Amino acid sequence: MQLLPLTLFLFSSYSLVQAGTAKVGESCNQGENRLQAGTYQFWSECDSQSFCGPQGKCVKKGCRKDDFPFGYGPDDRIPDKCPKGQFCPDEEDKCQELVPVDGDCQLNRDDQCEAPPNFKELADITGRGLNVNGSVCLNSKCMWANKTLGVDCTVENTAYIAYGVDGEFIDIVSRGDCHLGLYCDAATGLCITEKNLGDACTADKECESWNCMSSGVCGISEAIPHHFAIWVYIVVGIGIFGGMFGTLFALFFTHRKQRDEEREKRLQYWREQNAFHQNLLQMRETARASILSLPGNGNSARSTMYSRDGAFSDDAQAPILQNAAPKGSGLRHYLADDGSSEFDDSLMMQSGRQPNDGRF
Incomplete structure (x- = not known):
């Protein structure tokens, strides 16, 4: 049995917001003024800024009992709190004088009761709501908690x-x-x-x-605040720093593994390219050996693309270009005696002499 659980407080606050809807000047009935069932929050037909007056009309409130009342906007005028020696009732119509012992008071409104002479000795300073300045309202009557x-x-x-x-x-x-x-x-x-x-x-x-x-x-x-032993703080500190450094080391090793994988990929690519280049060189060497092995091609002009000692010339190291112009071949100097006059003309053109047209 607690004084006011948080859930109960929130429910009461919600009920306070749910006031009546009648505005200032509109009709209301004082007979509808009541304490809400279960929360005992005061309710009337008027809105949060007014109370139901004796003429049956909603009137603007003349005081407030809360430091931060509900239902007011930033530009609305908030009524003042009552001075010392007076209180603001639940209706918040106007300030009234404190009620003496055995006088009528409203539920849980210990602040409406007049304080005893020795109020400093009786006043509750624990914040549990036992009394207000040594006065307590029980069963709608003011009493002293003495x-x-x-x-x-x-x-x-x-x-x-x-x-x-x-x-x-x-x-x-x-x-x-x-x-x-x-x-x-x-x-x-x-x-x-x-x-x-x-x-x-x-x-x-x-x-x-x-x-x-x-x-x-x-x-x-x-x-009472909870106090922990020093070893608890030490364990928590070690856990925090251990988690930080553990995260850093985990990231470091993860990134290093990724770097190693990328490095291996690049190394594998270089190996493949090198093997491909070696295969090209071997194919050239095989082609050279095949050409030189043909009968009658020992002195062929094709052999000039290779050095005398069998090694590749400088041109052999040049890259193969797909659109490179073909070099002159020795085959065009090949002589074939087929008995035609075109052979003589061709021979004369190559030796730089003019063909004999019969004038000499």
Whole structure:
């Protein structure tokens, strides 16, 4: 039984936004003013910037009780908070004087009650919402939270609708008017000392830490920050730096493997090209040997493309060009006596003499 779970707070905030729709000057009914079921949030037919006045018309609000009220835009005028000694009711119509003991007050509005003379001694400074300046509103009546151990006390149990992982559930908030360090037991109606860590409990209000665990014993306060041993920080630091350096080394080895693979590909390509070049040279050598081995070609002009010692000349090292012009061949000097006059003319042209036309 916690004071106000986060889920309950969010649900209440949502309900606050869902105010009425009637604007200033429009008709409304004060009989519709109520606390929403489950959240006990005040609701009226008027919108967030107005309240339902006694004339049945929505009137602009005259005060506010929250530091950051809902329903106002950046350019809207926000009403002021009430000065010290006054309070703004749920309707937020106007500031009113604090209510004395046994006076009427609204649900959970401890701030509406007048503080006791020793309010500094009774005031709740834990932030748990036990009281406001030593005053508490229980069952719509203002009281002082000054009941001592074993004295009769007043208790108020309010059931709120909350929502969790498993769905909707009832969250009961139990409050009393006992002195700090005590709680009002609903079964006996007496103020009892709060229980220590590890004691059996049935509600959060019974524990000094205000945390009754599901195991039925008082646990440490949920508001206390968790402290870890030094070795935990050391292990976490080693893990962080180890992860950083491990990532760097993993990237380094991965990239090095990729570089090695690329280098092997280039080396394989060079080997293939070199083997191809060697094959070309071998083919040329084979062609040369075949030509020289032909009968009568020992002194052929074809042999001039090779050196005398059998090695390739400089032209042999030149690249093979597909469109290179063919060099002159010795075959065109081949003499064939076929008895035709074209042979004589050809011979005369090659020797630089004119053919005999019969004039000499």
